[in-house]
Amino acid sequence: MDIYDWRKKIDEMDDEIVRLISRRAEAAKAIGALKRETLAPVYEPDREQSVFNHVRAVNQGPLADSEMQHIYERLIDVMRTLQKREP
Amino acid sequence: MDIYDWRKKIDEMDDEIVRLISRRAEAAKAIGALKRETLAPVYEPDREQSVFNHVRAVNQGPLADSEMQHIYERLIDVMRTLQKREP
Numbered sequence: 492m493d494i495y496d497w498r499k500k501i502d503e504m505d506d507e508i509v510r511l512i513s514r515r516a517e518a519a520k521a522i523g524a525l526k527r528e529t530l531a532p533v534y535e536p537d538r539e540q541s542v543f544n545h546v547r548a549v550n551q552g553p554l555a556d557s558e559m560q561h562i563y564e565r566l567i568d569v570m571r572t573l574q575k576r577e578p
Numbered sequence: 579m580d581i582y583d584w585r586k587k588i589d590e591m592d593d594e595i596v597r598l599i600s601r602r603a604e605a606a607k608a609i610g611a612l613k614r615e616t617l618a619p620v621y622e623p624d625r626e627q628s629v630f631n632h633v634r635a636v637n638q639g640p641l642a643d644s645e646m647q648h649i650y651e652r653l654i655d656v657m658r659t660l661q662k663r664e665p
């Protein structure tokens with residue numbers, strides 16, 4: 492496979508990654524609504540830590556656990572903003 | 579569904595997201611090897627821009643395009659580090 496072929500494959504994977512992140516965002520929105528109902532805080536550091544632990548546990552490389560967590564830190568950041576925004 | 583149920587679903591989605599990001603990283607490694615063979619630079623701003631454009635084009639919400647790109651900026655950052663590292 493040449494670089495062009497790999498990039499085509501990456502674009503296909505990105506379709507799927509974007510779709511999954513969007514589904515995850517819908518779930519985060521649903522949780523945000525439940526938090527509002529129960530007056531629970533949006534920022535829950537224990538839950539965020541447990542997401543990072545989970546992600547590190549299922550990661551099998553080639554990225555280091557710290558690199559996968561680095562990506563997830565940004566993802567969780569964006570999800571937190573979404574939970575605060577949505578009515 | 580209560581918060582616990584949603585979090586179980588999110589954990590399952592994260593399994594899949596981590597798996598896909600790992601497959602994407604394998605493809606980036608393969609491209610890194612091809613770049614080394616051809617002495618092409620790792621950093622290719624045009625390709626990175628085209629990834630962002632693609633991601634924004636397939637994004638259907640609930641995240642804003644700029645939020646999805648924000649996640650991808652971190653992802654691409656990590657992939658670039660991987661391409662530089664791997665022999």
